[in-house]
Amino acid sequence: MTGAEDTRILLADDHALVRRGVRMILDSEPGLTVVAEAGDGAEAVTAVRAQPIDLAILDVAMPRLTGLQAAREISRRSPSTRILMLSMHDNEQYFFEALKAGASGYVLKSVADQDLVDACRAAMRGESFVYPAAMSTLVRDYLDRVRRGERLPGRLLTTREDEVLKLIAEGHSSKEIAHALTISLKTVERHRANILRKLGMRDRTQLTRYAIRAGLIEP
Numbered sequence: 001m002t003g004a005e006d007t008r009i010l011l012a013d014d015h016a017l018v019r020r021g022v023r024m025i026l027d028s029e030p031g032l033t034v035v036a037e038a039g040d041g042a043e044a045v046t047a048v049r050a051q052p053i054d055l056a057i058l059d060v061a062m063p064r065l066t067g068l069q070a071a072r073e074i075s076r077r078s079p080s081t082r083i084l085m086l087s088m089h090d091n092e093q094y095f096f097e098a099l100k101a102g103a104s105g106y107v108l109k110s111v112a113d114q115d116l117v118d119a120c121r122a123a124m125r126g127e128s129f130v131y132p133a134a135m136s137t138l139v140r141d142y143l144d145r146v147r148r149g150e151r152l153p154g155r156l157l158t159t160r161e162d163e164v165l166k167l168i169a170e171g172h173s174s175k176e177i178a179h180a181l182t183i184s185l186k187t188v189e190r191h192r193a194n195i196l197r198k199l200g201m202r203d204r205t206q207l208t209r210y211a212i213r214a215g216l217i218e219p
Helices: 016-027 041-050 067-077 092-100 109-124 132-147 159-169 174-181 185-199 204-213
Strands: 007-012 032-038 055-059 082-087 105-108
Touching (some): 007 016, 007 041, 007 109, 016 032, 016 109, 032 041, 041 055, 055 109, 067 092, 082 092, 082 109, 105 109, 159 185, 159 204, 174 185, 185 204
Parallel strands (some): 007 032, 007 055, 055 082
16 A cells, blocks of 8 residues: 555556566565556556656666657656656666656666665655766766767657657558557658658668667667
8 A cells, every 4th residue: 555655656667577576676665656557658658647656667668659758758748757767778878868858867677676776766856866887987978078079969850750760660550650649641651751861761671770779679
């Protein structure tokens, strides 16, 4: 039973075994209670709309909407909900994208048993959390870029184009994409043309490779 002061947590991961293990870690801690689970990013967004959620823990790579896409949507719809990204990837690009998407922290699944509870507590205090092994590397790399006058790469695609690209890379037809996103077939084709033009690519194979590199789908 959830206590009055417990942090209400949404746990989203497309692997049931991962959710079970993470839930055991969280539910064993006083003041932390998992009140909802989701198997993909779209379900996570729906869950946040359905009930009060204090903290959403989102896997980076999920079907339909990735954790990053879901984080952007949750940040927009429910600004009071704190967000943590959970990932198997020790990846700088994912980390910076997570921050831009509104996440308070980034936790590796391989050390979730050590770091996740601390990350949850930090997020609810309004603080950021980065897994300790990555902090010095990330800060050093960021400062080196600033000294060289470089800018961190911005997003090439819009949020909607990211959604279309993900579904293309997963093998969905234009008709299926139109139905999934509730847009017209003509709009899907326009997005596809814009994506190819912006990325300088010609076919689905190239788009799929890009989607993997960008963390939209898993290899």
